[in-house]
Every structure is written in C-alpha cells, then in structure tokens.
Ligand SMILES: Nc1ncnc2c1ncn2[C@@H]1O[C@H](COP(=O)(O)OP(=O)(O)OP(=O)(O)O)[C@@H](O)[C@H]1O
C-alpha cells in the first residue's frame with residue numbers, strides 16, 4: 311500500500327515543499343529511505359521505528375520504502391521523522407488522514423514517540439500557506455512560531471499517540487493561536503535608556519545620526535568613557551519594527567535555532583554583542599552545517615563589536631563584504647545559501663594599549679610604534695566601511711549635574727529618528743533602498759548633490775585630510791542624513807562640515823596628532 315504525506319524543507323531561510331511517499335510491499339522485512347537524504351535523515355529510520363513501536367503501534371514486518379521528492383533537492387535535518395512515521399501508520403491503516411492533501415507535517419521524533427522541536431518552522435509554515443495547505447501539524451514547542459502565519463491552522467502535538475487520536479477524530483488537538491499584531495504594538499522595554507548617559511552630547515548626536523540614516527559607527531575612547539554604555543542604548547532609538555521586518559528577523563532566528571522558547575515573533579530589534587573569541591563562521595555565517603552568523607542574527611538591528619582590536623583579523627575581514635552588501639553568501643558542498651544581514655554595525659575600541667592616547671587628563675605610556683601598531687589593528691579591515699567615526703572623551707565632571715542631572719530620554723530621540731526614516735522611505739520608495747547608508751555610486755551623485763559652497767568645503771577637506779574616494783562618498787551620505795534630520799532638501803555647508811567631522815580616524819594625521 312502506498313501513502314503520500316506532505317512536509318517541508320529549507321534552503322537558507324526559504325521553505326520548500328517535500329512530498330514523502332511511503333510504500334509497503336511484501337518481501338523480506340526492510341526499511342529504506344531514498345531521495346538525496348543526508349545523514350540526519352537516514353538516521354531517522356531508527357527513531358521512526360522505535361517511536362512507532364514504543365507508542366504501541368505496529369511497525370510492519372514488510373518491505374518499507376520511503377521516497378523523498380523532488381529527488382534533486384538535498385534533504386537535511388530531522389524534521390521528516392514525523393511525516394515518515396505518519397506515512398507508515400497511514401499506509402498500514404493505523405491512522406486515518408482526512409483531506410490528506412491539505413495537511414502538512416513536520417517534527418523530530420524521540421525513541422519513545424515524543425515530538426521534539428525543530429529549527430526553521432516559520433519559513434516552512436509560510437511555505438505551507440503559500441502552497442495552499444490549510445493545516446500544519448508541528449511539535450508543541452514550535453506552535454507559537456508557526457501560528458504567526460495567518461490563514462493556516464496550526465496543531466501543536468506532543469507525541470505520536472496524541473497525533474493518532476487527533477487524526478482518527480477521537481480527540482482533537484486545539485488549534486494554536488497568537489495575536490501577532492498585539493505583540494508588535496506592545497510597550498517597549500526601556501532597560502537601557504539614553505537618559506542614563508550624562509553629557510556626551512557629541513557621541514549621542516553621532517548615534518542619533520547613525521540610527522537615522524542606518525550608518526555604521528566606530529567609537530574610540532579611554533576606558534570608562536561610556537562607549538559600551540552608549541552602544542547598548544542604540545536599539546532604544548531605532549524605529550519600531552514593521553510586521554515584515556519582524557517576520558524577516560524571526561525567520562533567521564528560527565533557522566538558526568536561536569528563537570527563545572515561547573516566542574512567536576521577534577518584536578524588538580536584535581542587539582548582538584559577540585565576544586572577541588568568536589570565529590569567522592560564527593560571526594558571518596557558515597560552518598559545517600551552515601547557519602546564519604551573528605551578522606544575520608543582527609539583521610534589522612544592531613551588531614556591536616566591543617573591544618574591536620581583540621577580534622581576529624580574518625574574522626573581521628569576513629565581515630567586510632556582508633557589511634557592504636547587507637547579505638551573506640555561505641558556500642556549502644554543492645550549493646550556496648544567502649542570508650540577509652542588513653544591520654547597523656557599531657564597534658568600540660581604546661585608542662591604544664594603555665587606553666589613554668590623546669586623553670587630556672592621563673598620560674599615555676605607549677611608545678609611538680605601539681600606538682601605530684595598535685591603531686593599525688583597529689583600522690585594518692573595517693575602517694573604510696564605517697560612515698561615522700568618533701572619539702569618545704571622558705565626561706566632564708559638570709556633566710553629571712547639568713540640568714539637575716537629567717538628559718534627554720530615548721523616546722524623544724526615537725521620535726526624531728522615525729521622522730527622518732520616513733523621509734528616506736518616501737524618497738527611495740520602490741528602489742529597495744531603505745536608508746541613506748545604502749546609497750551607492752550614481753545614486754550618491756543623484757541624491758547627495760552639493761551646491762558650490764559645500765562642494766568647495768568638501769574639496770578642501772578631501773585634500774587637507776588626505777581622504778579616500780570612499781570616505782568622500784561616506785561623507786556625502788552622512789551629510790544627506792543630517793540634512794534629512796532637519797527636513798532640508800538641500801545639503802548645506804553646515805551639514806557637510808558636520809559630516810567631515812565624523813571622519814576622525816581615517817584622516818592621515820590621527821595617530822600623530
Ligand atoms: N556619560 C556617562 N554618564 C553616566 N555614567 C557613565 C557615563 N560614562 C560612563 N558611565 C559609567 O561608567 C561605566 C563604564 O562605562 P563603559 O563601560 O561604557 O565604558 P567604556 O568606554 O566601554 O570602557 P572600556 O574601554 O573600559 O570598555 C558605565 O557603566 C556607567 O556606569
């Protein structure tokens with residue numbers, strides 16, 4: 311007897327339809343899986359056999375052949391356990407499947423027949439709906455994630471026994487339900503708020519510009535000057551997530567297996583803060599079983615590298631392209647996978663080994679060579695990818711008591727950021743560009759045109775500071791954002807002047823000043 315069961319698979323963060331055919335025929339008892347299955351899929355034989363028996367069902371003493379189609383797509387992971395088991399139970403008449411063509415199944419089985427959660431359920435559930443399925447059976451722990459998909463009935467199941475009762479109509483499992491729109495409009499948590507930061511007006515302004523235009527930002531300053539504190543507060547001024555952005559983030563975390571339990575939709579912008587011993591694969595993605603890296607987990611949010619010089623050079627090197635492109639392509643044995651990676655990149659470093667180079671109160675104890683080498687490690691691979699570069703100084707003592715010690719809070723700053731983002735969204739509508747930072751080449755010329763005065767100012771800076779052509783483009787983009795923050799169509803001299811001021815470290819004279 312032959313049974314056909316529907317399931318899903320993943321390529322990157324895209325879900326695919328998979329059809330699972332189970333054929334049971336006379337002959338010497340055997341159990342075979344065919345159709346380009348990897349190790350984990352082939353191991354599913356043992357789990358499926360044990361799960362069926364330990365649930366009290368009968369595993370057929372016949373020839374069992376499972377075919378995964380389409381044959382040319384590589385099948386990975388353990389999520390076919392459940393559909394294979396259901397196929398065997400159905401082919402042997404132990405369960406009924408009403409309206410078989412409309413139900414999809416996915417999940418890993420343990421030997422006792424319990425269902426275990428799997429990665430990538432959201433993109434697979436989206437695929438299910440797109441392919442016209444009405445119902446999806448998933449492991450209990452994955453239900454909230456799948457239920458985000460509107461127009462699909464999701465049935466959370468704990469094990470094979472419960473599923474059989476459900477399918478046979480003896481005891482139906484209740485449908486999973488989540489209020490996704492409600493999640494996104496919920497109050498923001500204000501764990502880290504800019505009102506905690508005293509003084510530092512220059513750094514706060516720089517971060518507001520970074521948030522407003524999606525610009526990457528580097529902060530250099532002595533120990534205790536507040537760099538880490540400032541960076542942690544960046545997410546609090548980024549615009550609220552749209553539903554689509556939220557789904558994108560959730561898909562990446564779903565595939566990576568980093569979705570916290572009980573979370574159906576990621577509702578706050580990610581803030582990823584990997585440690586300096588991170589490998590290139592963990593940062594930019596890849597590895598033996600390719601997974602999204604930190605830069606993709608930070609998609610639509612912030613990637614923060616604290617103590618930049620402590621990261622491995624080749625690790626930082628691997629970030630260059632993704633930071634520029636907004637996506638990462640990971641090579642695998644015979645295919646490539648692309649993950650989104652549009653993030654606001656923030657990094658922090660001390661200016662030198664002792665930490666006090668250029669400090670007004672403490673003397674630096676490093677030799678000129680040490681300073682130069684240290685700076686080389688900071689600037690090496692990434693500096694020219696960074697739009698905004700600032701020195702963070704130790705706050706003045708008076709800053710702690712200014713205005714009764716009160717500083718502007720994140721909510722007020724974020725309101726301005728949202729306005730500036732709106733201007734950009736309208737300007738770049740239909741161009742697949744969402745922020746000024748994404749402008750390139752001819753688009754910079756088109757949208758960042760200068761009048762005579764500001765052009766002359768930029769020319770002088772370009773020559774005096776020995777800036778690169780790349781720095782020139784970055785200044786224009788930052789100036790565009792500063793103008794947008796003021797609601798000015800034209801980029802004026804004061805906008806250009808401020809943007810030039812954010813090239814602290816790639817001027818030729820920084821470490822000899
Ligand atoms: N501007 C500020 N207003 C209020 N508190 C501050 C300010 N700057 C620093 N602090 C306090 O000092 C602590 C240390 O700051 P932070 O860790 O951000 O410094 P850092 O620049 O990252 O230093 P390091 O180079 O050693 O990593 C903060 O946790 C905070 O308590």
Ligand SMILES: [Mg+2]
Pocket residue numbers: 537538539616658
């Ligand atoms: Mg720090």
Ligand SMILES: [Zn+2]
Pocket residue numbers: 662663664665666667674675676
């Ligand atoms: Zn020093």
